[in-house]
Amino acid sequence: MISGLPVLRIAFVMLHTSPLDVPGTKDAGGMNVAVRAQAEALADAGHEVRILTRRADPEVPARVETRANLTVVHLDAGPARLLAKGDHEAVMDDFGRALAAELAEHPADLLHAEHWFSGIAALPVARATGIPLVQSYHSIAAPHESPLGDGERAESPGREAGEQRLAREADLLLAVSEAERRTIERRLGGDPERIAVVPLGVDTERFHPCETAECAEQRDWIERGGRPEVIVVGRLHPLKGFDLAVAAISLIAAERRPVLRIVGAPPPDGDDYARALHAAVVDAGMVSTTAFDGALRRTELAERIRQADLMLVPSHTETFGLVALEAAASGVPVIAREVGGLREAVRDGVTGVLLPDGASAEAWADEIEVLLRDRVRLERMGEEARRFALAHGWDRSAEHLLAAYRTLLDRTNCP
Numbered sequence: 543m544i545s546g547l548p549v550l551r552i553a554f555v556m557l558h559t560s561p562l563d564v565p566g567t568k569d570a571g572g573m574n575v576a577v578r579a580q581a582e583a584l585a586d587a588g589h590e591v592r593i594l595t596r597r598a599d600p601e602v603p604a605r606v607e608t609r610a611n612l613t614v615v616h617l618d619a620g621p622a623r624l625l626a627k628g629d630h631e632a633v634m635d636d637f638g639r640a641l642a643a644e645l646a647e648h649p650a651d652l653l654h655a656e657h658w659f660s661g662i663a664a665l666p667v668a669r670a671t672g673i674p675l676v677q678s679y680h681s682i683a684a685p686h687e688s689p690l691g692d693g694e695r696a697e698s699p700g701r702e703a704g705e706q707r708l709a710r711e712a713d714l715l716l717a718v719s720e721a722e723r724r725t726i727e728r729r730l731g732g733d734p735e736r737i738a739v740v741p742l743g744v745d746t747e748r749f750h751p752c753e754t755a756e757c758a759e760q761r762d763w764i765e766r767g768g769r770p771e772v773i774v775v776g777r778l779h780p781l782k783g784f785d786l787a788v789a790a791i792s793l794i795a796a797e798r799r800p801v802l803r804i805v806g807a808p809p810p811d812g813d814d815y816a817r818a819l820h821a822a823v824v825d826a827g828m829v830s831t832t833a834f835d836g837a838l839r840r841t842e843l844a845e846r847i848r849q850a851d852l853m854l855v856p857s858h859t860e861t862f863g864l865v866a867l868e869a870a871a872s873g874v875p876v877i878a879r880e881v882g883g884l885r886e887a888v889r890d891g892v893t894g895v896l897l898p899d900g901a902s903a904e905a906w907a908d909e910i911e912v913l914l915r916d917r918v919r920l921e922r923m924g925e926e927a928r929r930f931a932l933a934h935g936w937d938r939s940a941e942h943l944l945a946a947y948r949t950l951l952d953r954t955n956c957p
Contacts, residue, residue: 554654619636619639852877
């Protein structure tokens with residue numbers, strides 16, 4: 543048992559996206575990866591774990607046991623179809639009622655809400671039942687007039703007020719980085735005494751350095767003058783800054799230009815940005831050296847990452863930057879924007895390079911070229927990145943999470 547804790551009945555609340563969704567599709571992203579990985583680690587340690595999500599498909603079973611001690615529960619709230627992210631505010635009350643009914647039949651020792659939709663839906667239930675409520679934000683809305691670097695826009699009217707309410711009323715606020723902790727304190731007014739930092743982890747068995755014959759072939763190709771490969775991974779959303787990656791690569795002379803691999807799909811309301819990326823690639827004359835892979839399952843994603851020479855993470859903001867850690871585990875250096883939790887996910891000059899927020903596409907292009915030309919430095923960074931990632935497994939993340947749970951349960955006098 544991790545940290546010597548007794549068996550806990552833990553209910554993760556995940557209203558607007560399912561842990562069964564493929565990251566990079568719909569509204570699935572790093573949050574889906576983190577919740578499922580932590581839930582699996584807790585279940586493997588013997589705790590009884592449920593992930594409660596909204597039914598978005600009439601054909602999906604009400605309960606899906608994904609492994610021993612871990613069940614995904616689909617609750618009926620609103621139409622049983624995919625909704626645009628902002629539309630989930632309208633179904634929060636229905637989801638709360640379904641959640642209350644589920645807990646009446648299958649009690650929990652604590653509720654862990656993921657994102658503000660889940661927290662606001664769960665808060666009345668937690669108060670009515672006396673179950674402590676843990677809140678994770680994953681991202682925090684910024685005012686509409688602020689730059690993208692301050693965070694994503696509120697996708698529905700109640701988000702800013704809802705996030706602030708949760709900062710006041712949830713029993714425990716979890717941040718995934720020191721950067722997010724500061725945002726919770728400064729923007730939302732969260733009480734520092736009720737905030738705990740639980741770093742994310744990475745599956746270092748699935749994400750590992752390239753050692754296969756296929757990768758040996760790739761290295762031989764590079765040595766013979768073939769094009770190296772640069773990869774970006776995430777939802778095709780303006781916040782991820784993939785347009786900067788396209789612009790930077792386009793500034794590299796055509797004869798030296800690396801292949802750009804874009805992995806991810808747009809959210810339900812994000813087709814315009816995806817079309818703009820495709821158009822930018824065409825306008826830059828990069829069609830033959832750019833691959834749009836769409837969203838990939840985790841095993842395929844790991845294969846793509848470890849075959850790349852370099853990952854770019856040009857996000858305007860990240861609470862942590864999980865893909866940067868997945869690249870590190872794969873022995874692939876990262877060039878990232880120096881914002882938010884990316885300062886903690888990338889060790890500047892050691893596992894990759896951090897470029898100042900606001901750095902031009904020219905600056906990104908220069909850094910990409912410098913790194914790709916220096917294969918010795920690139921390899922050394924990859925080795926350091928792997929060492930860094932090995933200290934950040936999901937089992938360690940789960941230990942931090944359980945310690946935070948125990949502190950909360952001790953404070954609230956719960957078993």
